[in-house]
Amino acid sequence: MDTPTAEPHPDAPDLRAQQRAACDPADPAAQTLLMRLRQGDRRSIARAITAIENETETGRAIVRAIQPDIGRARVIGITGAPGAGKSTLASALIGELLHRGHRVGVVAVDPSSPFSGGAVLGDRVRMERHTLSERVFIRSLAARGHLGGLSRAVFKVVDVLDAAGFDAILVETVGAGQSEVEITELADTRLVVCPPGLGDDVQAIKAGILEIADILVVSKADLPGADRTEIDLRFMLSNRMASGQPAIMRVSAANATGIGELADAIDASPRGRETRRATGVRERTRRFLAQETGNLVRARLLAVDNAELNALIDAVARGEIDHAQALAQAARIAAGNWA
Amino acid sequence: MIAAQRRIRVLMGKPGLCGHDRGIVLVVMALRDAGMEVIYSGRHNSPESLVEVAIQEDVDVLGVSILAGGHLALCERIARLLRERNAQDIVLLAGGFIPPEDIPKLKAFGVKEVFRDGAKLDDIVRYIEGAAAERATA
Ligand code: B12
Ligand SMILES: Nc1nc2c(ncn2[C@@H]2O[C@H](COP(=O)(O)OP(=O)(O)OP(=O)(O)O)[C@@H](O)[C@H]2O)c(=O)[nH]1
Ligand SMILES: [Mg+2]
Numbered sequence: 427m428d429t430p431t432a433e434p435h436p437d438a439p440d441l442r443a444q445q446r447a448a449c450d451p452a453d454p455a456a457q458t459l460l461m462r463l464r465q466g467d468r469r470s471i472a473r474a475i476t477a478i479e480n481e482t483e484t485g486r487a488i489v490r491a492i493q494p495d496i497g498r499a500r501v502i503g504i505t506g507a508p509g510a511g512k513s514t515l516a517s518a519l520i521g522e523l524l525h526r527g528h529r530v531g532v533v534a535v536d537p538s539s540p541f542s543g544g545a546v547l548g549d550r551v552r553m554e555r556h557t558l559s560e561r562v563f564i565r566s567l568a569a570r571g572h573l574g575g576l577s578r579a580v581f582k583v584v585d586v587l588d589a590a591g592f593d594a595i596l597v598e599t600v601g602a603g604q605s606e607v608e609i610t611e612l613a614d615t616r617l618v619v620c621p622p623g624l625g626d627d628v629q630a631i632k633a634g635i636l637e638i639a640d641i642l643v644v645s646k647a648d649l650p651g652a653d654r655t656e657i658d659l660r661f662m663l664s665n666r667m668a669s670g671q672p673a674i675m676r677v678s679a680a681n682a683t684g685i686g687e688l689a690d691a692i693d694a695s696p697r698g699r700e701t702r703r704a705t706g707v708r709e710r711t712r713r714f715l716a717q718e719t720g721n722l723v724r725a726r727l728l729a730v731d732n733a734e735l736n737a738l739i740d741a742v743a744r745g746e747i748d749h750a751q752a753l754a755q756a757a758r759i760a761a762g763n764w765a
Numbered sequence: 766m767i768a769a770q771r772r773i774r775v776l777m778g779k780p781g782l783c784g785h786d787r788g789i790v791l792v793v794m795a796l797r798d799a800g801m802e803v804i805y806s807g808r809h810n811s812p813e814s815l816v817e818v819a820i821q822e823d824v825d826v827l828g829v830s831i832l833a834g835g836h837l838a839l840c841e842r843i844a845r846l847l848r849e850r851n852a853q854d855i856v857l858l859a860g861g862f863i864p865p866e867d868i869p870k871l872k873a874f875g876v877k878e879v880f881r882d883g884a885k886l887d888d889i890v891r892y893i894e895g896a897a898a899e900r901a902t903a
Contacts, residue, residue: 468820542797542800544796554807557817557818563821
C-alpha cells in the first residue's frame with residue numbers, strides 16, 4: 427500500500443482542489459448549488475438531493491462534481507423487519523453521535539405504493555427531537571419501485587451528505603425483511619435490528635439478513651423477551667460457520683440503555699476509508715454500470731418498433747439462426763444506437 | 766439511464782397543541798393515492814421545526830392542519846419563517862376548522878389556500894397538482 431506511486435491520500439488538500447476543479451460543472455445553476463452545499467447550506471443540500479433523485483441534468487452534474495469529495499464519512503446501515511425499532515434506534519444513535527462531536531446525516535427509506543407510486547414517509551417523526559440541530563440533516567426517500575430495501579438514488583444521496591461534510595451517515599432501509607443485501611454495499615457498518623417477541627419470525631429474518639450484520643441489535647430491550655431473543659440469536663450464530671461472527675448487543679431506545687456501547691462498537695468496526703474509499707467506490711461504480719446498462723439494454727430491446735430486432739426475431743422463428751447467435755446480434759443492435 | 770419520474774413532495778403537519786388528526790390523516794392518504802410523496806410529521810410540531818423539515822425534505826407544499834384555534838398566529842409565524850429562510854416558494858396551505866372570516870387574513874400572511882371542514886379530497890389533490898406544476902415551471 428505504501429509504494430510511492432500509489433494513489434495519494436484522498437485527503438491531500440491540493441489534490442482534492444485539483445480534482446474538484448477538473449470535475450466542476452459548466453452549468454451555472456449546478457455550480458452555485460455545489461458551492462453552497464459544500465459550505466453546508468441546507469436548502470442547497472436538499473435541492474441537490476431532489477435533482478439527483480429526479481435524475482435531472484443538474485443532478486448529474488452534481489454527482490460528477492462531488493466524486494473527489496466522497497468516501498470520507500462512515501456510513502451506518504440500519505435494517506430489520508417493519509416496526510423493529512429502526513427509526514427509534516437511529517434517533518438514539520444520532521444523539522450519541524452528536525455528543526461525540528460528529529455531524530450526522532440520515533437517509534430514511536420508506537416503501538412506495540405499488541398502485542399509485544405515492545408514499546407516506548414516516549421515519550423522521552421518530553427523530554423529531556433532532557430536527558433543529560444544526561449538525562443533523564435528515565432526508566426521507568421513497569423506494570420508488572426499486573427492490574432491495576433502498577431507493578435507486580440512495581447511494582448518490584449518501585454521497586451528497588458526505589460531500590456536504592456529514593461524517594456519520596445513518597441509512598434506514600425499508601425493512602422488507604429479505605432482500606436487504608444492497609445495504610452491504612452501501613454501508614461500512616451494518617446493524618440488523620431484531621426486536622423481542624418475533625418468535626418464529628426470527629426464522630424468516632435469519633434466512634436473509636442475519637448474514638449481512640456486523641452488529642445484531644436486540645432492540646426494545648426494556649420489553650420482556652429480550653433475553654430470549656438474544657439467546658435465540660446466539661444459538662443461530664453458533665450453528666453457522668464461524669467466520670466474522672457479528673456482535674450481539676442489547677439496546678433500549680426507550681430507556682436509553684446500550685446506546686453508548688453500540689456507538690463504541692460502531693467506532694471499533696473498520697473505518698470507512700478502508701472499506702469504502704479504497705475499493706468500495708470503484709466497485710460500486712462497476713455494479714451501477716452493470717445494472718443500469720442491463721436496464722437500458724432491456725428497455726431498448728423491449729421497444730416493439732425496433733425493425734432490426736424484429737428481423738432478428740423473424741430469423742430465429744424461421745430457424746435461420748439459434749438463440750446464442752441471436753443474443754450476440756441483439757447486443758450489437760442495442761449498442762448500435764447508443765446515446 | 767431510464768429517466769426517473771419527478772414526484773410531488775408534500776409535508777403535512779399539525780402545529781400547536783391541536784390533537785385532531787382525523788382530517789390530516791385522510792388528506793395524507795389521498796395525496797399518497799394520487800402518487801405524491803408525503804412526509805407526515807405528526808402532531809404538536811413547532812412552526813420552526815415544520816419549516817426546517819420542509820427545507821430538508823425540499824417539499825413543493827407545506828400543509829398544516831389546525832382545528833383547535835390559534836391558526837392565525839401559527840400560520841403567520843410559519844409564513845414569516847419561510848420568508849426568513851428564503852423559502853417562500855414552498856406553497857403554504859392550511860386546513861381544518863377555520864372560520865371563513867379568517868381566510869383573507871391567512872392569505873395576507875402568505876397562506877396560498879385554505880381548505881375548511883367539508884373540503885373535498887379531490888379538490889385538495891387537484892389544487893396541489895396545479896400548484897406544484899406551476900412551481901416546477903416557475
Ligand atoms: C372528532 C372531533 C374531536 C375528536 C378528535 C379525534 C381525532 N383523533 O381527530 C376528539 C373527541 C378527541 C376531540 C377533542 C377535542 N375537541 Co374536537 N372536534 C371533533 C369534530 C366533531 C370533528 C373533527 C373531525 O375529525 N372532522 C372530520 C375531518 C375529516 O375533517 P377535518 O379535520 O376538518 O378535515 C377536513 C378539512 O378540514 C381538510 N383539512 C384538514 N386539515 C387539512 C390540512 C391541509 C393542508 C389541507 C389542504 C386540508 C385539510 O381536509 C379534511 C377533509 O375534508 C370537530 C367539529 C368540526 N366541525 O370540525 C370538533 C372540534 C374541532 N373540537 C373542538 C374542541 C373544542 C375539542 C376539545 C378542546 C374539547 C374539549 N373541551 O376537550 C378537544 C381538544 C383535543 C385536542 N387536544 O385538540 C372544537 C374546536 C373549536 C375551535 N376551534 O374554536 C370543534 C370545532 C367542535 C366545536 N364546534 O366546538 N374532538
Ligand atoms: N418499548 C420500546 N418500544 C420501542 C423501542 N424502540 C421502538 N419502540 C417502539 O416500536 C415501534 C416501532 O418503532 P420504529 O422506530 O418506528 O420502528 P421501525 O423499524 O423504524 O419501523 P418501520 O420504519 O415502520 O419499519 C414504535 O411504536 C416505537 O415506539 C424501545 O426501545 N422500547
Ligand atoms: Mg422506521
